[in-house]
Amino acid sequence: MKRIAVIGAxxxxxxxxxxxxxxxxxKGRGVGGRMASRYAHAFSFDHGAQYxxxxxxxxxxxxxPALAAGAVAPWTGSIARIADGIMTDLAEPRDRHLVGVPNMxxxxxxxxxxxxxxxxxxxxxxxxHTRQGRHLTSTDGVDHGLFDWVVSTTTAHQTMALFANNAxxxxxxCATKMAPxxxxxxxxxxxIELPWIAARVSGSPIDWIGINSTKPGRDTSCTxxxxxxxxxxAQARLGQDIELLGVELAQALHQATGIDPDLAxxxxxHRWASARRLPQPNSRPYIDPLRQLAATGDWTSGSRVExxxxxxxxxxxxxxxx
Numbered sequence: 001m002k003r004i005a006v007i008g009a010x011x012x013x014x015x016x017x018x019x020x021x022x023x024x025x026x027k028g029r030g031v032g033g034r035m036a037s038r039y040a041h042a043f044s045f046d047h048g049a050q051y052x053x054x055x056x057x058x059x060x061x062x063x064x065p066a067l068a069a070g071a072v073a074p075w076t077g078s079i080a081r082i083a084d085g086i087m088t089d090l091a092e093p094r095d096r097h098l099v100g101v102p103n104m105x106x107x108x109x110x111x112x113x114x115x116x117x118x119x120x121x122x123x124x125x126x127x128x129h130t131r132q133g134r135h136l137t138s139t140d141g142v143d144h145g146l147f148d149w150v151v152s153t154t155t156a157h158q159t160m161a162l163f164a165n166n167a168x169x170x171x172x173x174c175a176t177k178m179a180p181x182x183x184x185x186x187x188x189x190x191x192i193e194l195p196w197i198a199a200r201v202s203g204s205p206i207d208w209i210g211i212n213s214t215k216p217g218r219d220t221s222c223t224x225x226x227x228x229x230x231x232x233x234a235q236a237r238l239g240q241d242i243e244l245l246g247v248e249l250a251q252a253l254h255q256a257t258g259i260d261p262d263l264a265x266x267x268x269x270h271r272w273a274s275a276r277r278l279p280q281p282n283s284r285p286y287i288d289p290l291r292q293l294a295a296t297g298d299w300t301s302g303s304r305v306e307x308x309x310x311x312x313x314x315x316x317x318x319x320x321x322x
Contacts, residue, residue: 004319005136005147007123007162011035011305012296012312013153014112015062022151024115025136025144027122031112032105034275035305040266043187043224046104047270050198050210050226051075051097052305058313059306062111063098071110073216075099077197082256084203090196102217118144125164126150129291149292149319153312155274156299159286166291172283176299179231180238181207181275184249187266188223192259205233205252225264227253231276242269276303285315289322 002021006013009026010033017024034048054060066072075097081089100107122139133146152159156176160167168174197214201207212224227249237245246269250261261267277298285296296315301307 002148002319003133003146004149004151005123005144006151006153007159008033008153008297009108009112009117009119010153010308011108011111012298012308013151014108014115014117015309016151016153016296016312016316017112017115017117022116023144023147024112024117025121025123025138026117026119029119030105030109031117031119032108034272035100035104035108037100037103037105038185038268038270040185040187040268042219042222043185043266044103044218045185045187045212045224045226045268046099046210046215047183047185047226048272049104049305050208050228051099053095054098054306055095056306056310059309062309062313063107066107066110069110071101072098072107073101075197075215077214078195080196080199082199082201082204082209085255085257087199099215101215123162125162126166126293129166134292149294151293151315151319152295153297155297156295157274159295159297163293163295166288166293168286168288171286172280172299173286173295176283177278177280178274178299179276179278180234181231181272182229182234182237182242182245182249183270183272184225184227184229184246184253185266185268185270186225186227186250186253186261186264188225188263189265190222191220192223194257199257201256204256205229205249206256207231209253209257225253225259231278234271234275242271245269285311285318287315287318287322292322294319 004022009031036048136144207230208228287294
């Protein structure tokens with residue numbers, strides 16, 4: 001039986017691990033990756049992926065236990081379109097929007113149940129592969145044993161750094177281009193009544209506004225907003241003071257919706273360095289049978305959660321055939 005190390009406990013890594021006897025290493029404190037949740041005082045925010053949709057039977061089958069357990073549920077309500085401060089449309093979404101309950105990362109936690117997931121472990125750049133396998137060592141010098149395969153499900157640039165001298169010189173893994181995004185989180189002590197649960201915004205630094213507190217299982221006695229910037233705005237401001245960028249986004253929120261950000265009792269901002277894949281051809285996951293290295297992620301086929309999962313399942317099948 002192959003001994004496989006999966007690097008990264010986002011939904012792609014967990015989906016891949018569900019098909020093999022593996023150890024998942026995650027440098028963070030919890031699973032979820034960009035299906036992330038932040039907790040502050042009485043508030044919680046899904047500050048990464050806002051929701052996901054299911055169109056493929058393979059993804060539906062993977063999610064079925066989490067849905068049955070109540071760790072995943074539909075997020076219902078109208079989506080607004082706002083242009084230059086004016087709401088131009090209000091409609092139900094075309095696809096069913098699903099979220100983790102009570103937080104976005106709850107969906108990944110449910111899928112990870114029973115897997116060997118080791119948190120707070122950052123694997124150091126890889127060394128050579130021997131007949132016995134490849135030793136994995138964490139950045140604190142701890143030896144984590146021998147593995148036949150190492151599979152990275154982190155971002156493309158983190159994967160290239162992990163593979164080090166074993167990384168490819170060409171192909172999508174080393175050529176993919178990703179764009180950043182800033183996520184502003186605002187917590188209000190009182191409910192804010194709006195006719196929509198989320199809004200897509202144009203003519204603004206803001207791309208998306210989600211009323212996190214309207215999601216199932218959330219605290220409805222307060223209001224939590226997650227505001228995502230456009231990639232173009234974020235790219236142009238890399239390196240600038242992040243708190244001042246939060247002020248700019250808060251002002252843009254007021255201009256787009258009339259919501260006064262100064263009434264928020266909690267404010268925080270987070271930068272996602274590789275939030276969205278820039279337009280480019282889709283690619284298959286990376287696999288090197290000789291070195292027994294592989295990689296997958298949203299750099300292969302887009303930033304939709306389902307695309308990331310399907311790419312991971314595709315890679316799992318490829319490794320099984322080797």
